[in-house]
Amino acid sequence: MRCNIIIHSVSGNIFIIASYLKDKLNEAGVDARIYRVEDPDLHILAAKKDSVNQYLEDILELSIANEEVLEKADMIILGAPTRFGGMTAEMKAFLDKTYKMCEERRLEGRLFGCFTSCAHSICEGSHALDSMLYWAQNMALLHIPYGVHTEVRLSNQPVAGIVHLEGRDNEIRPSDKLGDVIDKYVESILRYC
Numbered sequence: 001m002r003c004n005i006i007i008h009s010v011s012g013n014i015f016i017i018a019s020y021l022k023d024k025l026n027e028a029g030v031d032a033r034i035y036r037v038e039d040p041d042l043h044i045l046a047a048k049k050d051s052v053n054q055y056l057e058d059i060l061e062l063s064i065a066n067e068e069v070l071e072k073a074d075m076i077i078l079g080a081p082t083r084f085g086g087m088t089a090e091m092k093a094f095l096d097k098t099y100k101m102c103e104e105r106r107l108e109g110r111l112f113g114c115f116t117s118c119a120h121s122i123c124e125g126s127h128a129l130d131s132m133l134y135w136a137q138n139m140a141l142l143h144i145p146y147g148v149h150t151e152v153r154l155s156n157q158p159v160a161g162i163v164h165l166e167g168r169d170n171e172i173r174p175s176d177k178l179g180d181v182i183d184k185y186v187e188s189i190l191r192y193c
Helices: 013-027 042-048 056-061 067-071 089-096 099-103 122-138 176-192
Strands: 002-007 031-036 075-083 111-118 162-165
Touching: 002 013, 002 067, 013 031, 013 075, 013 111, 013 162, 013 176, 042 056, 067 099, 075 089, 075 122, 089 122, 111 122, 111 176, 122 162, 162 176
Parallel strands: 002 031, 002 075, 075 111, 111 162
Antiparallel strands: none
């Protein structure tokens, strides 16, 4: 099983979540790899904000996602920050380039998951997850939801995927509590593999 995790990470939170998810999937025997979407403005933002600069080199070392990366995957997981209740423009630009793949149904039947990081609320993050899920539905991908997990105390996650609350200035990094959420998500994913 090949899982390609495609991210847009600005402050590093999405990169942290993707790395943990990749490691957990690899431990379970899934060939998980992380790719990034293009963001030509990341250097500019890194010069202005220390939180962006902290993971900049790690993010830039990732290979750029393209149609071939999508086609090689048995499972595609998207991760992007939430902006105004949707995914970032950079992730949307990448997904918009896949329209021909949609028309040709080249990804039909593959598995799909998603996660986001946002400043204000789980509800805001849910809208970003929904926009990624809408793309997946158009591509005829099979969504693996996070589901309901009452055993993960105080996680308050939406059913569609994972939301990390980073705070207004990205000052809250993913923690052990989110690790418990990701562990449960990996358990759900493995049921489909």
